[in-house]
Amino acid sequence: MATRPSEITIIGGGVVGLSVALGLLQARRRVTVLDGSDGDFRASQGNFGLVWLQGKGADFAPYADWTRDAVAAWPGFAAMLEELSGTGLALDQSGGFEVFTDRAELEDFSAALERQQAHLGNRFSHEIVAADDLRRMHPGIGPGVVGATFCALDGHVNPLRLLRALRSAVSALGGRILSGAQVSDIAAATGGGFDLSLRDGRRLGAERVVLCAGLGTTPLATQLGFVTRVRPQRGELLITERLADRLPFLSSTIRQVDEGGVQIGGTKADVGPDDSETLGMMATLARHAVTVFPALADVRVVRAWGALRVMSPDGYPVYARSPRHPGAYLVTCHSGVTLAPLHATALAEWIDETSNAPDLEAFDENRFALSDAA
Amino acid sequence: MKIASRFLTRPDAAGAVHLTVDGEPVTARPGDTVAAALLAHSGDASRQSGKGAPRTAFCMMGICFDCLVEVDGRPNSQGCMIPVRAGMVLRRQRGLRPLAGGGEDA
Numbered sequence: 001m002a003t004r005p006s007e008i009t010i011i012g013g014g015v016v017g018l019s020v021a022l023g024l025l026q027a028r029r030r031v032t033v034l035d036g037s038d039g040d041f042r043a044s045q046g047n048f049g050l051v052w053l054q055g056k057g058a059d060f061a062p063y064a065d066w067t068r069d070a071v072a073a074w075p076g077f078a079a080m081l082e083e084l085s086g087t088g089l090a091l092d093q094s095g096g097f098e099v100f101t102d103r104a105e106l107e108d109f110s111a112a113l114e115r116q117q118a119h120l121g122n123r124f125s126h127e128i129v130a131a132d133d134l135r136r137m138h139p140g141i142g143p144g145v146v147g148a149t150f151c152a153l154d155g156h157v158n159p160l161r162l163l164r165a166l167r168s169a170v171s172a173l174g175g176r177i178l179s180g181a182q183v184s185d186i187a188a189a190t191g192g193g194f195d196l197s198l199r200d201g202r203r204l205g206a207e208r209v210v211l212c213a214g215l216g217t218t219p220l221a222t223q224l225g226f227v228t229r230v231r232p233q234r235g236e237l238l239i240t241e242r243l244a245d246r247l248p249f250l251s252s253t254i255r256q257v258d259e260g261g262v263q264i265g266g267t268k269a270d271v272g273p274d275d276s277e278t279l280g281m282m283a284t285l286a287r288h289a290v291t292v293f294p295a296l297a298d299v300r301v302v303r304a305w306g307a308l309r310v311m312s313p314d315g316y317p318v319y320a321r322s323p324r325h326p327g328a329y330l331v332t333c334h335s336g337v338t339l340a341p342l343h344a345t346a347l348a349e350w351i352d353e354t355s356n357a358p359d360l361e362a363f364d365e366n367r368f369a370l371s372d373a374a
Numbered sequence: 375m376k377i378a379s380r381f382l383t384r385p386d387a388a389g390a391v392h393l394t395v396d397g398e399p400v401t402a403r404p405g406d407t408v409a410a411a412l413l414a415h416s417g418d419a420s421r422q423s424g425k426g427a428p429r430t431a432f433c434m435m436g437i438c439f440d441c442l443v444e445v446d447g448r449p450n451s452q453g454c455m456i457p458v459r460a461g462m463v464l465r466r467q468r469g470l471r472p473l474a475g476g477g478e479d480a
């Protein structure tokens with residue numbers, strides 16, 4: 001007997017797909033999440049865990065606004081998610097630094113923050129901190145640091161617990177999560193809805209589909225007539241042994257996780273579908289960390305890994321409805337941790353097409369259509 | 375000196391290596407790892423985790439990090455990966471290591 005298709009099928013069970021699923025479940029939709037396999041690239045399992053506003057959307061006001069709203073929504077979102085899942089997220093939003101060892105980079109970034117400030121007005125504030133002031137504030141900061149910027153709204157969360165909490169919350173609200181469910185083909189069904197073929201031969205029906213498949217998005221997006229193509233960007237990370245002491249600051253490249261280890265990250269490389277870590281980058285990261293905070297020289301790294309960011313052509317989120325196939329949606333972004341609270345509320349309303357759904361036109365994929373055709 | 379352990383060592387010890395654990399003399403066999411020597415000495419916990427739970431070597435092959443111990447002033451050393459040396463000073467760890475005081479790089 002054929003099972004009744006669920007109202008909304010989400011393809012991809014990373015942070016983005018699960019956040020959307022959570023929001024739709026809270027709006028009382030029936031939701032199925034089809035998630036691929038452990039062999040897939042999964043940004044949600046290898047990221048840095050920042051809940052970060054500083055610098056975001058300096059050159060694209062809608063993204064500055066969206067991120068500002070997401071950061072403001074995090075405390076309530078975390079409380080709700082912790083309650084639903086019974087998992088602590090270790091959210092800490094007590095402010096963060098961008099620390100610089102290069103004067104020109106500091107100046108460029110300060111200028112970007114001015115542009116972001118102009119977009120956000122009194123909904124944002126930032127400081128440029130001179131190196132000596134920074135060392136007075138945090139005496140452990142090394143002499144190689146030339147200055148920093150600070151935003152009191154920045155913070156971090158435990159990203160693996162976020163993923164786990166989202167999975168349990170989705171299940172707790174009656175959502176179905178199917179693992180090992182690799183969608184290989186998707187087509188509009190005669191009479192409405194969609195037919196999905198899974199790699200293992202299973203076929204499933206869906207009334208509406210939301211494509212949130214991270215780096216697996218492009219082939220399915222193409223089949224649905226979307227023009228967005230995502231590309232991988234590799235980031236490498238280190239984590240040290242756990243420490244009894246707390247580092248006195250959070251930065252976008254050095255963050256002490258709640259369990260005590262110090263995570264070091266922030267590299268960017270366009271190397272295609274390859275998430276391996278490299279000795280060169282490990283050394284660069286370690287050197288950076290010791291320059292910023294020399295006491296770390298003595299602390300051992302216990303693990304290094306690479307993970308691939310999911311990047312749209314301009315790096316900003318894409319929230320698109322298929323013009324050709326009503327009921328098909330494309331959702332992809334970088335910074336899916338930071339944006340999770342809005343994906344579970346405003347974006348879910350937009351997918352659900354409720355009357356109070358926000359206008360997300362700025363994030364439509366029509367911004368790529370011209371360059372794509374050229 | 376050996377105190378009651380649940381672990382048996384093979385009887386063919388050729389020579390002995392003398393070290394200390396928390397100041398107490400311990401005899402090990404040449405070629406033993408620090409973790410093997412600690413298990414043979416007493417099957418007691420060789421450290422306390424960050425949350426105060428008792429731990430001792432588990433996998434004996436460098437994977438689980440449950441065998442962490444301070445070796446010659448260096449905390450968080452993997453006992454199962456380090457052979458014993460005469461005169462080694464071992465300390466059981468209580469909780470996580472501090473930021474300062476990681477010892478010299480070997």
Ligand SMILES: Cc1cc2nc3c(=O)[nH]c(=O)nc-3n(C[C@H](O)[C@H](O)[C@H](O)COP(=O)(O)OP(=O)(O)OC[C@H]3O[C@@H](n4cnc5c(N)ncnc54)[C@H](O)[C@@H]3O)c2cc1C
Pocket residue numbers: 011012013014015016017018034035036037038040041042043044045046047048049050051052181182183184212213214215216217220234235236237306307308309310332333334335336337338339
């Ligand atoms: C190194 C690094 C650091 C980062 N740091 C931060 C940070 O500090 N803060 C922040 O906010 N963001 C950060 N990010 C970004 C964040 O991790 C991503 O935006 C987010 O994880 C993307 O989630 P996702 O669900 O879109 O993708 P993924 O986590 O990749 O999930 C996609 C899912 O889709 C599944 N899938 C793929 N193809 C198919 C298919 N055909 N059928 C079914 N399922 C499929 C996969 O199995 C996978 O589970 C970082 C990313 C990286 C790589």
Ligand code: FES
Pocket residue numbers: 409430431432433434435436437438439440441442452453454455
């Ligand atoms: S006993 Fe497992 S790492 Fe040493």
